[in-house]
Amino acid sequence: MSAVSSGSATLADVIRTHRRRIGLLAILGVALVLPFIPPFTGEDYRRWLIVAAFMAAQAVAFDFTAGYINIVNFGFAAFVGLGAYTSGILAVDFGISPWIGMVVGASLAGLVGLVTGALTLRLRGIYAAVMAWFVGLALMGLVRNVPEVTRGSLGLSVPLLLDTSENLPYYYLILAMLVVTFVVLAWVIRSRYGLAFRAIGQNLASAKASGINPTRYLVINFVLSCAFAGWLGGFYAHFYGILTPDIMLTSHTVEVLAIAYIGGRGSLWGAAVVAFPLSIGVEWVKVQFSTLPGVHLVLYGVLLILVMIYRPGGVAGLARSLDEWWKRRRLPDRPSEATADTGG
Amino acid sequence: MTTAATNLRSVPLARRFLSFTWLTLGAALLVMAWAAVAQPSILIDTLVTGGMWALMAAGLAMVFGVMNIPNFAHGELFLLGSFTAFTVYSPIRDAMFNDPSLTVLKIFGPFPGMVAALLVGAVVGVLLEVVLFRPLRRRSREQWVMNTFLLTAGVSVVIVNGYRLAFGNNYHGVTRYWDVPPLEILGVPISVDRAMVLVIALVTIGLFAVFLQRTSLGRAIRAVSQDETGAQMAGIDLNRIFVLTMGLSCALAALAGAALLFLFPAYPDVGLQPLYLAWFVVILAGLGNIPGAIVGAFIVSLLQTLTAFYLRVGWVDVMPTVFIILILLFKPSGLFGSAVKGVWEQ
Numbered sequence: 001m002s003a004v005s006s007g008s009a010t011l012a013d014v015i016r017t018h019r020r021r022i023g024l025l026a027i028l029g030v031a032l033v034l035p036f037i038p039p040f041t042g043e044d045y046r047r048w049l050i051v052a053a054f055m056a057a058q059a060v061a062f063d064f065t066a067g068y069i070n071i072v073n074f075g076f077a078a079f080v081g082l083g084a085y086t087s088g089i090l091a092v093d094f095g096i097s098p099w100i101g102m103v104v105g106a107s108l109a110g111l112v113g114l115v116t117g118a119l120t121l122r123l124r125g126i127y128a129a130v131m132a133w134f135v136g137l138a139l140m141g142l143v144r145n146v147p148e149v150t151r152g153s154l155g156l157s158v159p160l161l162l163d164t165s166e167n168l169p170y171y172y173l174i175l176a177m178l179v180v181t182f183v184v185l186a187w188v189i190r191s192r193y194g195l196a197f198r199a200i201g202q203n204l205a206s207a208k209a210s211g212i213n214p215t216r217y218l219v220i221n222f223v224l225s226c227a228f229a230g231w232l233g234g235f236y237a238h239f240y241g242i243l244t245p246d247i248m249l250t251s252h253t254v255e256v257l258a259i260a261y262i263g264g265r266g267s268l269w270g271a272a273v274v275a276f277p278l279s280i281g282v283e284w285v286k287v288q289f290s291t292l293p294g295v296h297l298v299l300y301g302v303l304l305i306l307v308m309i310y311r312p313g314g315v316a317g318l319a320r321s322l323d324e325w326w327k328r329r330r331l332p333d334r335p336s337e338a339t340a341d342t343g344g
Numbered sequence: 345m346t347t348a349a350t351n352l353r354s355v356p357l358a359r360r361f362l363s364f365t366w367l368t369l370g371a372a373l374l375v376m377a378w379a380a381v382a383q384p385s386i387l388i389d390t391l392v393t394g395g396m397w398a399l400m401a402a403g404l405a406m407v408f409g410v411m412n413i414p415n416f417a418h419g420e421l422f423l424l425g426s427f428t429a430f431t432v433y434s435p436i437r438d439a440m441f442n443d444p445s446l447t448v449l450k451i452f453g454p455f456p457g458m459v460a461a462l463l464v465g466a467v468v469g470v471l472l473e474v475v476l477f478r479p480l481r482r483r484s485r486e487q488w489v490m491n492t493f494l495l496t497a498g499v500s501v502v503i504v505n506g507y508r509l510a511f512g513n514n515y516h517g518v519t520r521y522w523d524v525p526p527l528e529i530l531g532v533p534i535s536v537d538r539a540m541v542l543v544i545a546l547v548t549i550g551l552f553a554v555f556l557q558r559t560s561l562g563r564a565i566r567a568v569s570q571d572e573t574g575a576q577m578a579g580i581d582l583n584r585i586f587v588l589t590m591g592l593s594c595a596l597a598a599l600a601g602a603a604l605l606f607l608f609p610a611y612p613d614v615g616l617q618p619l620y621l622a623w624f625v626v627i628l629a630g631l632g633n634i635p636g637a638i639v640g641a642f643i644v645s646l647l648q649t650l651t652a653f654y655l656r657v658g659w660v661d662v663m664p665t666v667f668i669i670l671i672l673l674f675k676p677s678g679l680f681g682s683a684v685k686g687v688w689e690q
Binding site for chain 2: 070072074119125126127129130131133134135137138140141142144145250251254257258261292293294295297298300301302304305308309310312
């Protein structure tokens with residue numbers, strides 16, 4: 001996305017240079033007014049929007065690891081659950097405000113991520129993925145096995161985040177959390193850390209050769225992603241008001257993973273944007289086929305398989321190639337651009 | 345299978361790791377010996393489930409070694425195997441119930457189900473290779489390991505939930521395969537089912553080893569796992585080997601599901617525990633290491649049995665992680681290391 005506007009910048013040039021930002025802001029604008037567009041004015045449908053934004057935020061945090069350092073955090077749902085349970089238990093047993101609990105939950109998820117990452121990220125990618133899965137299974141086993149604290153599969157009732165039964169405030173809250181997640185992680189990606197992440201994700205050996213200590217960067221990335229997972233888990237806990245160990249199921253990780261990969265690995269925005277139509281569609285399927293539990297997971301699975309084989313770049317990859325095609329098509333009209341490029 | 349020292353630098357490392365490996369093995373054998381005296385049921389459970397985890401893990405290790413595919417859908421073959429065995433065995437059981445004089449069925453009744461499971465597993469394995477992995481291989485081998493991992497994760501979700509849609513959440517199981525009084529070995533009663541499972545596991549592992557070591561196809565499989573390009577130059581048809589490997593691996597997993605039907609009734613999520621225990625074995629043994637996977641399966645089974653016996657069944661999910669973290673702290677490349685290297689190591 002090189003900006004090569006020389007001389008007086010016309011409006012078209014500005015739009016061209018900032019088309020990504022403008023596109024994202026436009027999408028955010030749509031997300032902001034969406035709850036006032038039928039059918040989303042109904043409370044049930046607004047709940048779908050909350051689910052969609054929640055999935056989007058998770059997928060962004062997931063893609064930060066999967067798309068950039070090429071490590072699949074297969075225990076992602078467990079980190080979400082860890083944050084949820086931490087915040088929930090703090091609120092129930094110690095009367096601590098959920099707002100603080102969410103931050104504590106994020107920190108704890110980050111800490112467990114640090115231990116997991118430090119142990120496994122110096123190994124090859126597949127080990128780290130499987131180990132993260134084991135850690136996730138262990139966390140779920142832990143929650144199931146200490147019903148004195150977590151009430152096990154009976155479910156832990158936790159206080160709600162807001163003093164309202166309406167869905168709209170929650171929607172704007174999770175939307176804000178999505179924006180924060182996206183902006184912070186995108187900012188990290190644009191920093192020199194992001195450069196190191198990409199270098200490591202693409203070619204570990206040459207990254208090492210150019211003096212990057214891979215483990216350090218991998219761990220930083222992993223911890224950040226886990227911490228955001230925990231933070232989002234806090235929202236989940238205090239939005240639904242009930243927690244069961246099932247939120248840590250691997251199938252939830254697969255849902256997030258499917259959205260992230262369908263959106264396009266290594267783009268952040270692809271995951272965020274795709275999450276809305278996908279999870280709203282999935283909620284619709286769930287309602288339509290309520291007698292067929294699991295049909296939405298079959299859909300996610302099939303979509304994931306198709307994307308992995310035929311469109312590994314996902315929607316973001318598709319957009320990228322469209323963008324390139326558009327640029328190539330425009331090139332003959334703008335000879336000045338070509339000369340500017342060669343001129344340096 | 346794995347040549348010990350591939351380069352000079354690894355010699356002292358290998359020696360150090362060997363001692364650690366032997367320590368672990370020795371400890372496991374000691375615990376088993378103690379269990380044989382104090383709690384024979386622990387030893388029996390270890391051997392019975394260990395044999396089946398060995399079938400699962402050996403297939404998983406082989407597919408990884410040969411095709412570089414970390415198969416996350418391996419547990420679903422266990423599910424398909426157990427359901428196939430149930431479907432085939434149920435009418436046979438009913439026939440026995442209606443006519444108790446059919447002694448032939450009493451002895452051989454369970455076997456058709458197991459054979460059917462083997463066949464179903466093989467067919468599904470071949471389909472997976474032909475329909476999914478081959479197109480992906482043709483398109484791109486970039487980030488192959490991670491991509492196939494995600495692909496198989498998708499397959500797993502589709503099979504589990506497809507099964508749930510088709511057959512529901514009910515348990516389909518049998519209380520026992522062989523309706524005869526338990527054997528008594530050294531004063532310890534052992535149900536015939538368990539003894540038979542152990543026999544089946546040992547026979548299958550033996551046949552599998554002979555196949556890999558002594559037949560030309562087995563040698564071809566091993567050649568591909570060591571050096572794909574070299575094997576291709578020697579005239580080995582890679583596609584044929586991939587189909588064979590995948591079919592064999594999935595057949596073994598399905599057989600495990602069929603043989604353990606009396607312990608694990610078929611239901612949508614039944615494959616999860618076998619899957620993660622098999623993965624646990626493979627991580628422990630080093631990815632791609634088949635003999636290590638077979639030994640490791642018994643160690644893992646011992647750990648699982650001890651946990652279930654002394655703590656609670658629920659802690660079976662937690663203990664492997666604790667154990668494997670301890671192992672990885674001391675030996676990052678797995679208990680038995682691995683000389684099998686593929687494209688994924690780059």
